Amino acid sequence: MDSESERIEYAARHTEILRHPRQHLATFGVTNIYYYLVTEPTYTELTNDTNETVIREGRVVAERPKIVTPYYLTHLEGFSYDARQYFEMLLRMQGPNAPGLFYTYRNEPKGLNIVSDAWPVVVDKLNAEIDKKGDPLATIVKGQDDLWDVSLLKFIYEITSRSIQSNIAQLGSRGLLGMSHGGIPVGARQIIEEMFRQVAQGELKPYELEQELNRWGAFEEYQDRFFALIKGRK
Numbered sequence: 261m262d263s264e265s266e267r268i269e270y271a272a273r274h275t276e277i278l279r280h281p282r283q284h285l286a287t288f289g290v291t292n293i294y295y296y297l298v299t300e301p302t303y304t305e306l307t308n309d310t311n312e313t314v315i316r317e318g319r320v321v322a323e324r325p326k327i328v329t330p331y332y333l334t335h336l337e338g339f340s341y342d343a344r345q346y347f348e349m350l351l352r353m354q355g356p357n358a359p360g361l362f363y364t365y366r367n368e369p370k371g372l373n374i375v376s377d378a379w380p381v382v383v384d385k386l387n388a389e390i391d392k393k394g395d396p397l398a399t400i401v402k403g404q405d406d407l408w409d410v411s412l413l414k415f416i417y418e419i420t421s422r423s424i425q426s427n428i429a430q431l432g433s434r435g436l437l438g439m440s441h442g443g444i445p446v447g448a449r450q451i452i453e454e455m456f457r458q459v460a461q462g463e464l465k466p467y468e469l470e471q472e473l474n475r476w477g478a479f480e481e482y483q484d485r486f487f488a489l490i491k492g493r494k
Contacts, residue, residue: 271407275414278383279390279400285363285423287430291322293419294398296386297412298379299405313379314405315386318369320416325363325427327436327447331356335475357443361427363420367412444476452482459489466490 278298285291297316330351334344350358375382383400390398399419403411431437436447444452455472458464470486473479479486 267407268410271404271410272414274404275411276402277399277415277418278402279387279398280422281399281419282396284426285322285325285419287325287427289324292397293320293322294318294395295320295401295412295415296399297401297403297408298382298386299403299408299411300379301374302405311376311378313375313377313382315373315375315382316369316408317371317373318367320412321366321368322419323364323366325361325431326451327359327431327445328362329357329359329443329445330354331443331477332448332475333362335477357439359437359439359445359447361424361431365416442476442478442481444478448476452476452478456485456489460493462493466493 281293283291295316295318297318299314299316301312301314330347333347334351336347339347377385379402383402386400390400399415401411401415403414428437431447434447436445436450438446440446440449452469452472455464455469459466459469466486466489470479473482473486
C-alpha cells in the first residue's frame with residue numbers, strides 16, 4: 261500500500277460519526293442532511309495546542325435512490341475504467357437484469373470556522389444547538405483536518421448502509437423491484453413515465469430523457485412517443 265492510500269485509510273479509520281441523522285435516506289424523495297464536520301487543525305501536531313477546533317458546515321443532498329441493473333450501470337457516463345470493469349463484473353456475476361439501488365449525492369459546503377475550544381466542548385455546544393432546532397437530519401462528524409473530505413465520504417457510506425434495507429423494503433412492498441418486459445424494473449418504468457411528464461411540462465431537457473432511455477436500451481421501444489413529444493413541444 262502506498263503512502264497516499266495509507267493516509268486515506270488512516271483518515272477513514274479515525275473518522276467518527278458522533279451524531280447520526282435520526283431518519284433514513286428517503287426512498288421516494290430527496291434527503292437534505294446538514295453536517296458539522298469537526299476537526300483539530302493540522303498545525304496542532306506542531307504546537308500541541310488542542311484548544312482550537314475547525315468546524316466545517318454544509319449540506320449533503322442525497323437524490324432519490326435509483327433502481328438500476330448491471331446493464332444500466334455499464335451505460336452510465338463519467339466513471340473511470342476501473343469502475344466500468346466493476347460494473348462489467350456485476351453483469352457477469354448477477355446477470356444483466358438483477359435490480360439494485362444506486363445513490364447519488366452532492367456536497368454543498370456552507371463555511372468554515374475556527375473556534376477557541378477543544379473539540380469535545382464544541383461537540384457539546386453543537387448537540388445543544390441541534391436539539392434546540394429539532395433537526396432530525398443534522399449530523400456531527402469528527403474527522404481528519406487534512407483529509408476532511410474522506411471523513412465526509414465515510415459518513416455518506418455509513419448513512420447509505422443504514423438506509424438501504426429500509427429503502428429496498430419500501431420499494432419491494434410496492435412491487436417496484438419486480439421486472440417488467442425488456443429487462444427494466446417496474447420502478448424504472450415509473451421513472452421513465454415521470455421523465456416524459458417533466459419533458460412535456462418543460463421541467464426536463466429532452467436529451468436527459470433520451471439518455472435515460474439509451475441507458476436502459478429502450479430508446480427504440482419509446483422512440484415514436486419521444487419524437488411525438490418533441491414535435492409537440494415546438
